[in-house]
Structure formats: C-alpha cells, structure tokens
Amino acid sequence: MPETDVVERPRGDTFPDTVYHLKSAGGPCAVEISDFNLWYGGTAQALWNINMSIERGLVTALIGPSGCGKSTLLRCLNRMNDLIDGIRIEGRIAIDGSDIYASGADVIAIRKRMGMVFQKPNPFPMSIYENVAYPLRVDGIRDKALIDLTVEQSLRGAALWDEAKDRLNESALGLSGGQQQRLCIARAIAGSPEVLLMDEPCSALDPIATAKIEELIDELRGQFTIVIVTHNMQQAGRVSDNTAFMYLGRLIEYGETSTVFTRPLAQRTQDYITGRFG
Amino acid sequence: MAMDGVAAAVETPAAARTAVAEARKATAGRTRLIDLQNQGEPWLWLLGGALALGIVMIAAFLLLVFWNGIVTFWPRPIEVVRLVDGGLVAGEPTRSQEFRPGPELLATLSPEQRQAIARDGGVAERTLFRTGNFDLYGDDFRWVSAFERAETTRPRDMVLVERQEWGVFVGTVRSFTRNGQTVTVTSPSDPALAEAHRAARARWAEIRRIERGEIGTVNHYLEKERLALRRVQLENPDGGPRVEEAMRRFSEREAELQRRYETLAAEAEALRRGHEADQITLADVNGRTKTQPLGTVVRIIPSNDLSLMGKLGVYLSRWAEFVSDEPREANTEGGILPAIFGTVAMTLLLVIVVTPFGVITALYLHEYAKQGRLVSIVRISVNNLAGVPSIVYGVFGLGFFAYIVGGSIDQLFFPERLPSPTYGTGGLLWASLTLALLTVPVVIVATEEALAAVPRSMREGSLACGASKWQTIRNIVLPRAMPGIMTGIILAMARGAGEVAPLMLVGVVKLAPELPIDGFFPFIHLERSFMHLGFHIYDVGFQSRNSEAGKPMVFVTTLLLIGLIFTMNLSAILVRNRLKRRFAGAQF
Numbered sequence: 001m002p003e004t005d006v007v008e009r010p011r012g013d014t015f016p017d018t019v020y021h022l023k024s025a026g027g028p029c030a031v032e033i034s035d036f037n038l039w040y041g042g043t044a045q046a047l048w049n050i051n052m053s054i055e056r057g058l059v060t061a062l063i064g065p066s067g068c069g070k071s072t073l074l075r076c077l078n079r080m081n082d083l084i085d086g087i088r089i090e091g092r093i094a095i096d097g098s099d100i101y102a103s104g105a106d107v108i109a110i111r112k113r114m115g116m117v118f119q120k121p122n123p124f125p126m127s128i129y130e131n132v133a134y135p136l137r138v139d140g141i142r143d144k145a146l147i148d149l150t151v152e153q154s155l156r157g158a159a160l161w162d163e164a165k166d167r168l169n170e171s172a173l174g175l176s177g178g179q180q181q182r183l184c185i186a187r188a189i190a191g192s193p194e195v196l197l198m199d200e201p202c203s204a205l206d207p208i209a210t211a212k213i214e215e216l217i218d219e220l221r222g223q224f225t226i227v228i229v230t231h232n233m234q235q236a237g238r239v240s241d242n243t244a245f246m247y248l249g250r251l252i253e254y255g256e257t258s259t260v261f262t263r264p265l266a267q268r269t270q271d272y273i274t275g276r277f278g
Numbered sequence: 279m280a281m282d283g284v285a286a287a288v289e290t291p292a293a294a295r296t297a298v299a300e301a302r303k304a305t306a307g308r309t310r311l312i313d314l315q316n317q318g319e320p321w322l323w324l325l326g327g328a329l330a331l332g333i334v335m336i337a338a339f340l341l342l343v344f345w346n347g348i349v350t351f352w353p354r355p356i357e358v359v360r361l362v363d364g365g366l367v368a369g370e371p372t373r374s375q376e377f378r379p380g381p382e383l384l385a386t387l388s389p390e391q392r393q394a395i396a397r398d399g400g401v402a403e404r405t406l407f408r409t410g411n412f413d414l415y416g417d418d419f420r421w422v423s424a425f426e427r428a429e430t431t432r433p434r435d436m437v438l439v440e441r442q443e444w445g446v447f448v449g450t451v452r453s454f455t456r457n458g459q460t461v462t463v464t465s466p467s468d469p470a471l472a473e474a475h476r477a478a479r480a481r482w483a484e485i486r487r488i489e490r491g492e493i494g495t496v497n498h499y500l501e502k503e504r505l506a507l508r509r510v511q512l513e514n515p516d517g518g519p520r521v522e523e524a525m526r527r528f529s530e531r532e533a534e535l536q537r538r539y540e541t542l543a544a545e546a547e548a549l550r551r552g553h554e555a556d557q558i559t560l561a562d563v564n565g566r567t568k569t570q571p572l573g574t575v576v577r578i579i580p581s582n583d584l585s586l587m588g589k590l591g592v593y594l595s596r597w598a599e600f601v602s603d604e605p606r607e608a609n610t611e612g613g614i615l616p617a618i619f620g621t622v623a624m625t626l627l628l629v630i631v632v633t634p635f636g637v638i639t640a641l642y643l644h645e646y647a648k649q650g651r652l653v654s655i656v657r658i659s660v661n662n663l664a665g666v667p668s669i670v671y672g673v674f675g676l677g678f679f680a681y682i683v684g685g686s687i688d689q690l691f692f693p694e695r696l697p698s699p700t701y702g703t704g705g706l707l708w709a710s711l712t713l714a715l716l717t718v719p720v721v722i723v724a725t726e727e728a729l730a731a732v733p734r735s736m737r738e739g740s741l742a743c744g745a746s747k748w749q750t751i752r753n754i755v756l757p758r759a760m761p762g763i764m765t766g767i768i769l770a771m772a773r774g775a776g777e778v779a780p781l782m783l784v785g786v787v788k789l790a791p792e793l794p795i796d797g798f799f800p801f802i803h804l805e806r807s808f809m810h811l812g813f814h815i816y817d818v819g820f821q822s823r824n825s826e827a828g829k830p831m832v833f834v835t836t837l838l839l840i841g842l843i844f845t846m847n848l849s850a851i852l853v854r855n856r857l858k859r860r861f862a863g864a865q866f
Binding site for chain 2: 115137
C-alpha cells in the first residue's frame with residue numbers, strides 16, 4: 001500500500017485504478033463487490049467497475065459529490081434498485097460468498113439480511129409498536145412475547161426506548177423527525193440483519209437530532225456492519241472506520257477514514273476533501 | 279425613447295438595468311383611467327363568477343325540490359265555490375295562473391264578465407281545484423276562472439277522504455253503519471265515527487294479513503311441493519317407484535295444505551262480510567252520494583276544522599305512511615317503502631360487487647402489469663367505458679346477465695320452474711351487476727390515482743424490511759390508499775343510485791310490493807324484480823293517468839331520493855375521514 005505522495009492528478013476522463021488502504025477488521029469481509037457496473041435506461045452508465053470489500057463489524061462511509069453513484073451503489077446492496085425499470089447490471093455482489101444477483105437468488109431473503117434506513121424518515125402510518133414489529137410480522141411471527149422483547153430491545157438499541165415506552169400504541173407519525181428516524185433504525189435492526197445500510201440518514205434532521213443519530217451509529221458499531229452514505233464529510237470523519245470516495249460512478253479511493261481525510265492518496269480525493277470541487 | 283437609442287444605451291449591465299427600469303416606468307404611465315388589470319384580476323372574476331353561478335343553480339334546484347317536497351303533505355283548506363251559473367265546486371286550490379280567454383269562451387260569457395276581462399287587458403285568472411271524486415266526475419282536477427266565481431266559502435263540515443281506491447273524496451260524511459245500525463254523522467270529528475273507522479281499518483288490516491301473509495305462506499308451500507314433484511318427474515321421465523312415491527307425498531301434503539287454506543279462507547271470508555257490512559256514505563258538494571266500505575277509507579281529514587296540532591298530526595301521519603307503506607292508486611298515493619328498500623338494497627349490492635372488482639383491477643394495472651402499450655390501451659378503454667350511454671349497459675345486462683347467465687342458471691338449478699324464468703329475467707342481482715359494470719371505471723380510475731399517490735418511501739421502507747410485494751401492498755399501500763379508494767366508491771355509489779335507464783331493462787318494475795327479503799328460505803331473493811325511487815319518479819310523473827296528481831309525489835320522491843343518496847354518501851365520507859385522520863401527521 002503506497003503511503004508516500006498523492007497519486008498524480010488524472011486529466012480529462014481518464015481514471016487511474018482505485019487506491020486502496022483499508023482498515024481491516026480481520027476475518028472474512030461482509031460484502032464483496034467485484035467488477036460491478038450499472039446502467040440506467042440501458043445506456044447511461046452510473047457505476048463503473050466497482051471493486052470493494054466491506055469489512056465485517058465496521059462502519060463504512062460512502063462519500064462523494066452529488067450524482068457520483070454512492071446511493072445507487074448502496075441500493076444495489078439490498079437490490080432496492082430492482083424497483084427501477086430499465087436497469088442493467090454486470091458484475092457480482094456477494095454476501096458471505098453468495099452472489100445476490102445470481103439468477104434465482106431470493107430477493108426477500110437478501111433484504112432480510114440487510115436493514116435499510118432512508119434519507120427521509122419513513123415510519124408507516126401505524127403505532128410505534130407495530131412499526132418496530134413490522135419485520136417480524138411479515139415473517140409471520142406470532143409469538144407475542146418474542147415480539148414484545150424484540151420491540152423493546154430494538155427501541156433500546158435505537159436509543160428511543162425512554163422516549164417511546166409510554167406511547168408505544170400511539171401513531172408513529174406523532175414523533176418528531178429525529179425520533180422518527182431513530183424509529184426507522186429500530187425497525188431496521190428489529191429484523192436482526194447482518195448489514196445496516198444508511199442512505200444519508202441525517203440529511204433531513206436538525207443538528208441535535210443528527211448528533212443523536214451519530215452517537216447511535218457509534219453504539220451500533222460492532223453489532224452490525226454499517227454502510228452509510230453521507231454528504232457531510234465531518235460526519236463521515238466522525239462515525240466511520242473506512243471511507244470510500246466516489247466520483248462520476250468510479251471508486252477513486254477506499255481506505256481508512258483517518259488517512260482519507262488527512263493524507264488522501266488520490267489527487268481527486270484531496271481536491272474534494274479540501275473543497276476544491278464538489 | 280427611440281429603439282436605436284435603447285440599443286445604444288445597452289452597453290454595460292448597469293446601463294441595461296437602467297433601460298429596463300425606464301421602459302417599465304413608461305408602460306406604467308400608459309395605464310388607462312379604468313383598467314381592469316388595475317382593478318383586480320379579471321380572470322379571477324370570471325372563474326369566481328362561474329363558480330357562483332353553478333352554486334346558485336344547484337342551491338336553487340335543491341331549494342325547489344326541498345320546498346315542494348316538504349309542503350306536499352301539509353293539509354290544505356277545502357274551498358267551496360258557488361259559480362255564477364249556480365253550480366257548486368269543492369276542492370283544494372292547488373295553483374293559480376293568468377290566462378287569455380279565447381273568442382269562443384268569451385262568446386259564452388255575459389256582458390259584465392266580458393267587460394271585466396276587457397278591463398284587465400283581456401287576461402283572466404283561474405285556479406286549479408283538486409276536486410277529487412274521480413268515481414263521480416271522471417276527473418280529479420278542475421279549473422275555475424275568477425269570472426265564474428260568485429262566492430267562495432270554507433265550510434267547516436267539508437272533509438277530504440283518502441281512500442284505498444279512486445283517489446280522494448271531497449265532500450261531507452253523511453252516515454256510517456256499524457253492527458247493522460246506521461248512524462247519521464253531524465260533525466266530521468264525531469268520536470263515534472273515528473272509533474268505527476279505527477275498528478274497520480283494523481279489520482281490513484287483518485284481512486290483508488290473512489290473505490297476503492298466511493294464505494300466501496300456504497300457497498308458497500303448495501308451490502314448493504308442486505315443484506318438488508315436478509323435479510322428481512323431470513329426473514325420472516319414465517316414471518317408476520320414485521315418481522309414485524313423490525306423487526303420493528304430494529297429494530298428502532296438498533290435501534293438508536288445502537285444509538289449512540280452507541280454514542284461512544273461511545276466516546277471511548267472515549271478516550270480509552263484516553267489512554262489506556260496515557259502510558260509510560259520503561256526499562259531494564252537489565249532494566251526489568257515494569257509499570263504500572268504511573274499511574277502505576284511509577283517512578278522514580276535516581281540512582277546514584283543523585287546529586295547528588291537528589294539521590301537524592295529519593302531516594306526520596302522511597309522511598309515516600309514505601316511508602313505511604306500499605303504494606296505492608297507481609303509485610300516486612300511499613307509501614314507497616318497496617322503492618326505498620329496492621334502491622338501498624341495489625346500491626349496497628352494487629358497492630359490494632364493484633369494490634373488489636375495481637380495486638383488484640386497479641391493483642393489477644398499477645402494481646403488477648408491465649407498463650407498456652397494452653396497459654395503456656386497457657387504461658384508455660376503461661376510461662372510455664365511463665362514457666358509454668347507460669342504456670347500452672342495460673341492453674348488455676339484459677342480454678348477457680339475464681338471458682345468458684340467468685338462463686343457464688335456470689336450466690341447471692331450476693328446471694322444474696321452466697318455462698317461467700327464475701334468474702332468466704331481470705332482477706335485483708342483475709341490476710346490481712349491470713350498474714357495477716357501469717360504475718367500475720370510476721372505481722378503477724380513483725383507485726389507480728390513490729395508489730400512485732402512496733409515497734415511494736413507504737413502499738421502499740416496507741420492502742427493505744423484507745416484506746414481499748403483496749405484503750407491502752396489503753399492509754402499507756392499500757391502507758394508505760384507502761381514503762382515495764373510498765372516494766371512488768362514493769362516486770360510484772352516487773352514480774349508481776341515481777341511474778334509471780339501464781334498470782328499466784334489467785329488473786325494475788312499476789309495482790313490486792314483495793320485498794326481496796322475506797321469511798322464506800333463502801330469505802334474500804336476489805332474482806326478484808324490485809322498485810326503484812328513480813324509476814318511481816319517472817313512472818308517477820310521466821306514466822300515470824293523471825300527471826297533475828303525480829306531481830307532488832314526484833317532488834316528494836325526488837326529495838327522498840336525494841336525501842337517501844346524501845345519507846349514504848355522508849356515511850361513506852365519514853368512514854373515509856376516519857381513515858384519513860390516521861395519516862394526518864404524516865410527513866413525507
């Protein structure tokens with residue numbers, strides 16, 4: 001791994017190979033993305049030849065300017081992009097070695113292993129309790145004691161239990177924006193996924209709510225493999241172990257967060273970090 | 279400022295800004311003294327005016343229907359007019375108008391009358407009197423011109439008698455017989471008359487109960503036995519022990535039922551003799567008398583001798599009869615309970631059928647079908663279906679539902695009743711299905727819109743939890759879209775309840791006192807033809823022998839129909855608002 005100078009700045013549309021300097025958690029990686037390409041509407045290529053392995057138990061941040069493909073990549077991890085018409089995919093994404101885009105792969109089973117938190121809080125128009133119990137309900141679990149336990153644990157895990165325990169049967173829509181987002185995190189972890197995908201979870205929240213979510217991510221570190229897309233570089237610096245910088249659908253640099261932010265190895269990363277563009 | 283001057287000045291951005299400011303000032307100075315643009319928004323006036331006009335027209339229409347419907351049952355005074363030629367006319371004045379007497383009419387008048395008309399510019403006033411007594415006069419109404427009148431009085435002993443047959447009688451009560459004794463009546467509010475009338479009505483109701491209810495039941499069972507025998511005969515065309523067994527059973531049951539019938543018929547006959555014996559004698563204003571059974575008199579109203587409470591009593595009792603009884607007198611009098619019942623039953627059945635059909639279709643079109651040319655064509659076709667004339671649906675319903683589907687059902691399940699059809703003719707079920715077909719586009723379009731309005735984030739949230747597509751639709755999408763779907767159902771209901779033309783072909787009849795629900799298995803008889811308020815309006819207003827008599831009923835029935843649709847819509851809207859409230863705090 002080169003630890004010396006910044007890689008020479010590429011010119012025009014030429015992109016050098018991705019620079020890697022990962023912090024490894026040891027053991028097998030959680031998600032392995034190899035030679036991954038994606039086209040919208042058959043012609044517009046949104047992701048170019050992505051190769052990255054997401055380390056188990058760590059927090060991985062995806063950063064980059066708007067339209068760089070970070071959300072697209074994240075949504076490929078639980079096949080959320082299946083909902084979009086005219087999408088075409090090449091390459092391989094493997095969770096624990098099994099390819100999620102293999103023909104015959106069970107999309108629902110894949111999504112159950114990957115919890116997802118969205119940009120805007122999207123609680124269902126049900127009670128707080130039912131929101132958190134939803135992943136269990138769709139699995140057909142009827143055991144009341146188990147559901148009660150899971151709801152409590154998930155709400156505790158999302159740091160919402162103290163605020164919500166007395167109003168579990170009230171509508172989730174009565175919560176504040178930050179509480180709603182923590183409820184969505186509780187919902188995501190209630191299904192005990194392996195990986196937690198967060199798509200700019202704080203972009204619709206005020207600074208205090210953001211701080212709470214960041215604290216929560218820190219607490220969840222180690223329990224789940226977390227992949228977080230963020231626009232906010234300070235946030236990425238605060239919460240993540242590894243950071244992937246993407247630009248125009250390419251993975252430019254993927255490495256240990258402290259290094260990416262202090263001594264980036266790729267010229268483009270440095271330009272972005274220092275605010276020269278993006 | 280000349281054009282080239284402007285062009286010359288525009289060299290720097292600052293100069294350009296100055297030039298624009300100058301130009302705008304110049305246009306502002308050109309404002310006319312009266313400029314619509316400066317007085318407000320002319321377009322806004324136009325749009326607001328159109329809305330106001332629409333609201334005024336709707337309000338005026340509702341007010342007209344409401345007022346005419348409300349006053350119909352209020353008792354009016356009876357006027358007795360002595361004519362110039364000495365004749366007497368008695369009746370309720372219904373309306374007045376001015377008219378221009380023709381030369382033939384003028385030629386028959388006296389010189390004084392002609393002078394009076396000439397003074398008023400050749401115009402005279404006339405009043406339409408509801409004289410009743412159709413059995414004596416051959417007409418219910420009579421115009422009386424102002425110049426014919428010599429004297430108008432309101433005698434207190436004049437009564438309006440509502441009867442089972444022949445419409446109302448206007449005149450006086452002479453006498454009645456009870457238990458073979460004739461009692462002369464001096465005052466129409468004679469308590470003895472009221473008591474005798476009550477007793478006669480009770481007896482009449484008892485006769486009707488025996489003849490319709492009990493003898494009807496016997497006939498029903500007799501028919502059932504006959505059909506059972508016929509069925510066995512059809513199944514064993516060559517005869518045999520089973521047919522003989524069935525025939526033996528039939529003759530046993532028939533004899534038993536016949537015995538029951540004879541007992542009941544004797545009972546009814548005894549009552550009928552009493553009914554015929556108790557007579558009432560009425561006299562019209564010219565002294566012509568009419569004698570008829572007291573039991574066939576519905577009400578005796580001393581119109582000119584009523585206190586306010588008395589009038590209110592008559593008013594309420596007429597309303598009560600209207601909403602709870604069967605029609606009489608070719609639907610122009612009596613109640614409309616079967617029509618109310620038929621309308622409500624048909625509308626509910628329509629909703630029960632149209633909701634799953636429309637919602638499932640829209641779900642498939644919006645959620646599952648691959649959006650492409652074919653789906654677009656289907657969607658356009660569905661929207662166009664809403665524009666097909668409703669009578670076409672009626673023809674289709676008759677041909678497909680009644681004749682093909684119903685005919686097949688008859689052949690399969692009711693062969694013993696053929697050739698008289700059971701399902702193979704118009705009926706409540708086929709009418710509801712036809713209207714469901716007519717209104718299904720409304721539900722489909724509304725449901726598709728409601729589904730499209732469900733935020734994408736909701737669906738994604740559910741799918742990300744590992745829910746399948748169907749689980750997402752059932753748990754998240756449908757509940758969220760429910761208010762919109764309800765709106766579609768409300769629209770369909772309003773459209774269906776107000777539709778008449780197709781119903782005339784698929785099961786609505788002028789008179790069907792038998793309700794589609796009764797005490798005989800299977801209790802709900804969807805194959806029966808039924809009455810409908812909309813058709814009732816058409817029938818009473820435009821198909822009866824006397825449109826003048828039907829006119830008030832048209833208004834009352836319209837009022838009731840509007841009220842009924844309003845009530846059904848209101849309850850649906852309340853349900854929808856309850857659903858909406860669940861999503862009130864949602865922010866997306």
